[in-house]
Amino acid sequence: LMKLGMISTEQGALTTLHCATAHAVADETGLYYDKCQPRTPSAMGRDTTLAAELWRRSAAWVEPHAA
Structure with missing residues (x-):
């Protein structure tokens, strides 16, 4: 069924x-591609506030492993 x-x-x-x-x-x-074609990202994908939060969290997660 999952397939x-x-x-x-x-x-x-x-x-x-x-x-x-x-x-x-x-x-x-800098383009988003889906099925080999450039597409407009979803509303969440274009949300600059979410992007900034993702960047902040990602930096915090990798910081302990940075040289």
Whole structure:
């Protein structure tokens, strides 16, 4: 039942591989991609307050391991 909404490992890696290797997107930066196409992130993905909080928490989590 879980497999009905899931994609294969290969399908999951396709967009990352596309962005890393496709000449057509070599000069693009800072875009969000889904299914090898640039997309507008969700409202939460565009929320600068949430982004700042994520950055703050991430920095706090890795700080003990920083050199």
